[in-house]
Amino acid sequence: MNILKKSLLVATALGVVAIARSDVKNAAASQAEPFPLSQVRLLDSPFKQAMDLDGKYLLSLDPDRLLSWYRKEAGLEPKAPVYGGWESTGLAGHTLGHYLSACSLMYQSTGDTNYLGRVNYIVGELALCQQANGNGYVAAIPHGKDQVFGPIAQGHTDTAGFGLNGGWSPWYTIHKELAGLIDANQLCGNAQALVVATNLANWVDATTANLTDDQWQKMLVCEYGGMNEALANLYGITGNPRYLQLSEKFYDNRVLGPLSAGEDDLTGKHSNTQIPKIIGLARLYELTGDARYEDTAKFFWTQVALHRSFVIGGNGEREGFFPTNNFAKHLTAYTAESCCTYNMLKLTRHLFEWSPDAQEMDFYERGLYNDILASQDPETGMFVYLMSLKPGHFKTFSTPTNAFWCCVGTGMENHSKYGDTIFFHGDQSLFLNLFIPSELTWPEKNLVVRQETQFPESDHTKLDFQCASPVPLALRIRWPEWTDELTVRVNGKKQKISGTPGSYVTVDRQWQNGDTVDVRFQMKLRTEPLPGDSNIVAVLYGPIVLAGELGTERMPVHFADNQTDQNKTWDPAAPLFVGDAHTLLKHIKPTGDPLTFRTHDLGKPGDVTLIPFYKMNDQRYSVYWSVISPAEWQADSTNAQAQATHQMKIALSRD
Numbered sequence: 001m002n003i004l005k006k007s008l009l010v011a012t013a014l015g016v017v018a019i020a021r022s023d024v025k026n027a028a029a030s031q032a033e034p035f036p037l038s039q040v041r042l043l044d045s046p047f048k049q050a051m052d053l054d055g056k057y058l059l060s061l062d063p064d065r066l067l068s069w070y071r072k073e074a075g076l077e078p079k080a081p082v083y084g085g086w087e088s089t090g091l092a093g094h095t096l097g098h099y100l101s102a103c104s105l106m107y108q109s110t111g112d113t114n115y116l117g118r119v120n121y122i123v124g125e126l127a128l129c130q131q132a133n134g135n136g137y138v139a140a141i142p143h144g145k146d147q148v149f150g151p152i153a154q155g156h157t158d159t160a161g162f163g164l165n166g167g168w169s170p171w172y173t174i175h176k177e178l179a180g181l182i183d184a185n186q187l188c189g190n191a192q193a194l195v196v197a198t199n200l201a202n203w204v205d206a207t208t209a210n211l212t213d214d215q216w217q218k219m220l221v222c223e224y225g226g227m228n229e230a231l232a233n234l235y236g237i238t239g240n241p242r243y244l245q246l247s248e249k250f251y252d253n254r255v256l257g258p259l260s261a262g263e264d265d266l267t268g269k270h271s272n273t274q275i276p277k278i279i280g281l282a283r284l285y286e287l288t289g290d291a292r293y294e295d296t297a298k299f300f301w302t303q304v305a306l307h308r309s310f311v312i313g314g315n316g317e318r319e320g321f322f323p324t325n326n327f328a329k330h331l332t333a334y335t336a337e338s339c340c341t342y343n344m345l346k347l348t349r350h351l352f353e354w355s356p357d358a359q360e361m362d363f364y365e366r367g368l369y370n371d372i373l374a375s376q377d378p379e380t381g382m383f384v385y386l387m388s389l390k391p392g393h394f395k396t397f398s399t400p401t402n403a404f405w406c407c408v409g410t411g412m413e414n415h416s417k418y419g420d421t422i423f424f425h426g427d428q429s430l431f432l433n434l435f436i437p438s439e440l441t442w443p444e445k446n447l448v449v450r451q452e453t454q455f456p457e458s459d460h461t462k463l464d465f466q467c468a469s470p471v472p473l474a475l476r477i478r479w480p481e482w483t484d485e486l487t488v489r490v491n492g493k494k495q496k497i498s499g500t501p502g503s504y505v506t507v508d509r510q511w512q513n514g515d516t517v518d519v520r521f522q523m524k525l526r527t528e529p530l531p532g533d534s535n536i537v538a539v540l541y542g543p544i545v546l547a548g549e550l551g552t553e554r555m556p557v558h559f560a561d562n563q564t565d566q567n568k569t570w571d572p573a574a575p576l577f578v579g580d581a582h583t584l585l586k587h588i589k590p591t592g593d594p595l596t597f598r599t600h601d602l603g604k605p606g607d608v609t610l611i612p613f614y615k616m617n618d619q620r621y622s623v624y625w626s627v628i629s630p631a632e633w634q635a636d637s638t639n640a641q642a643q644a645t646h647q648m649k650i651a652l653s654r655d
Contacts, residue, residue, distance in 0.1 A: 022239030027289030037108035040419035043437035053381040054415035069140035074129035084402035090168030093140030098409030100180025104187040136203030157219035164222040175225035228280030271316035275343035282350035313367025333567040336387035342410040374614040383411030385563035391574030391622040485522035548608035550620035
C-alpha cells in the first residue's frame with residue numbers, strides 16, 4: 001500500500017477531525033507556578049524596550065512568505081516568495097513555528113490583537129495546506145515516497161551529521177511547528193490550531209508506527225528538537241495516550257542513558273541538540289511522576305548550568321560541549337549559541353516549579369540579563385547566533401529577511417515573554433524572583449502588585465500592594481547569591497528576616513491596600529574566574545557582566561546573512577590586566593555614569609571603560625581578561641606587539 005494512503009487511513013482511525021479534549025492533571029506536585037503572561041505587564045525598562053522592538057519586527061514580517069513552502073509542498077500556489085537564509089534551504093519552515101509562538105506570547109504579553117490576527121491567519125492557512133495534503137501532514141519539508149519522511153515510514157532512518165534521509169533535521173522543524181500550534185491554541189484560544197496539531201501528531205504516529213527500536217535509535221542520532229516535549233504537551237491537553245507513548249519513543253538512549261545513570265558524557269556532543277530532550281523529560285516527569293525523568297533533568301541542569309557555562313550563562317563552543325577543564329582554549333568567536341540559553345532558561349523554570357530554589361533563579365537572572373537581553377541589537381531588533389567571548393571580537397547580528405537562523409527563531413520568542421518569570425506563586429505565597437519593573441494582576445486574590453525599580457542601575461526595588469480587602473500571603477523574596485546584605489522594609493519598618501545569600505526570605509502577613517515593600521541589596525564589583533583558570537577573570541557589578549569598550553578598529557559591518565561570516569576576521573590584540581588578581585578591583589572605579597567603570601593603572605597597553613555587556617552592541621569588547629604580573633608584562637609586551645603586527649600584515653594581504 002502507498003505509504004501516504006496508509007498514513008491517511010491510520011490518521012483517520014486515530015481521529016483526524018474530532019478531538020476529544022481532556023486536560024490531564026500533572027502527576028508530579030509543584031510547589032510554585034508561573035502566572036499567565038496576560039497577568040503581568042512590563043513597565044518601562046530595557047526589557048520593555050526590547051519587547052517593543054521585537055514586536056515591531058514580528059509585525060514587519062509577511063506571513064505569506066513564511067507560509068510559501070508550506071503551500072508549495074501541499075500543491076497550492078504560494079501567495080508570496082519564500083524568505084532567504086535558512087528559510088530558503090533545508091530548514092525551511094522552522095521559523096513559522098517560532099513565529100506562531102512569538103506572536104502568541106506577544107499577544108499574551110501585550111493584549112495587542114494585531115498578533116492574534118497573525119496567529120489566526122497562519123493557523124487557517126496551515127489547515128488549508130493540511131487538507132490539501134490529505135494525510136495529516138503539513139510542513140515545508142518534502143515528504144513524498146522517496147523524500148525524507150517516506151523512507152522513514154519504510155524503516156530507512158539514514159542519518160548523516162544533522163541530516164536525515166537527505167533532510168536537515170526534519171523532526172526539529174516539525175517540533176517547532178507543533179510547538180507553535182500548541183501555543184496558538186493555549187495562548188490565543190485558537191481551536192483550529194489544536195485540530196491541525198493533532199492531525200500532524202497522528203501523521204507522526206503513522207509514519208513511525210512500524211519502526212523497530214533499533215531503527216528509532218538510529219533515527220534519533222539526528223537532531224530532533226523537543227519532539228518529546230510537544231507530544232507530551234498534546235497528551236496533557238487531549239488525554240490521548242497515543243501522544244504520551246509517542247513522546248516516550250523520542251528517547252535517545254545514546255545520550256539520555258548515561259545522564260539517567262548520573263554520568264556526564266556530554267563532551268563532544270552538540271549542545272542545543274541535547275537541551276530540548278531534557279526539557280521533554282521534565283515535562284514527562286510532570287505528567288507521569290516518573291522519578292527517572294526528574295533525576296535526569298536535575299542532573300543535566302546541574303552539570304550544564306553550574307559546570308559547563310560561561311559567566312554570561314551561555315554554554316558551548318562551536319555549538320558543542322567541551323571538556324570542563326579547558327575553558328581557556330574555547331574563548332573564541334564561536335561561543336555560547338543563543339538557542340542554548342533560551343532552552344536552559346526553559347528547563348530552569350521547570351525545575352523551579354518542582355522545588356523553588358534561589359540557585360536556579362540566580363542562574364536564570366544571569367542568563368536573562370547577560371545573554372538573552374544582550375542578544376538583541378537595540379536599533380534594529382536583530383539577533384545574535386553565537387555570542388562571542390573572544391577577547392577583542394564583537395557581536396554579529398542577523399539581517400531582517402536573509403538570515404532566519406535557529407537563534408532568530410528563538411530570539412523572536414525570547415523578547416516576547418520577559419514577564420513569565422518575574423513572579424511565581426503557590427496557594428498562599430508569592431515569589432519575587434526578578435527585579436524587573438512590572439505590574440502583576442492576581443484575580444484569584446483580588447490583588448494587584450506593582451514593582452517599581454531602576455535595577456540594576458539602582459540598589460533597590462519597591463512593591464505596592466492594591467487590594468479591596470486584606471490578603472493573607474507569604475511574600476518570598478529572592479536573596480541573590482551576589483549580595484551579602486539584604487534589607488526588607490514594610491511600610492517603612494525594617495523587617496527581621498531569616499536567610500542567607502542564595503535563598504528566599506519570607507514576609508508572611510495580612511496585606512492591606514496601600515502596603516509597600518522596599519527591598520535593598522548591596523551591589524558591588526566582583527570578579528569571577530574562568531572555570532579552571534584563576535588568571536582569566538570576568539568583572540561583574542551585582543549580577544551584571546561588564547565588558548570593556550575596545551573601539552571599532554578594522555571592524556566590519558556587524559550584520560550578516562550567515563551566522564559565522566564575521567568569525568574569521570582579523571581582531572586586534574585585546575588589553576590585559578597587569579597586577580594581582582586578588583587586588584585588581586582596587587583599580588576599577590565608577591565613572592559617575594550608571595553601571596559604567598574605568599580601570600586605573602590596570603589595563604595594558606591602556607586602561608579601559610567597562611559597561612554592561614547587554615549594552616555592548618556596536619564595537620569590539622572583552623568579557624574575560626587575562627591577569628598577569630608586571631614582570632610578565634615586561635617580558636611579553638615586545639612579543640605581543642610583534643605578533644599583533646604580524647596579524648595585521650596577514651589581514652592586509654587578504655584585502
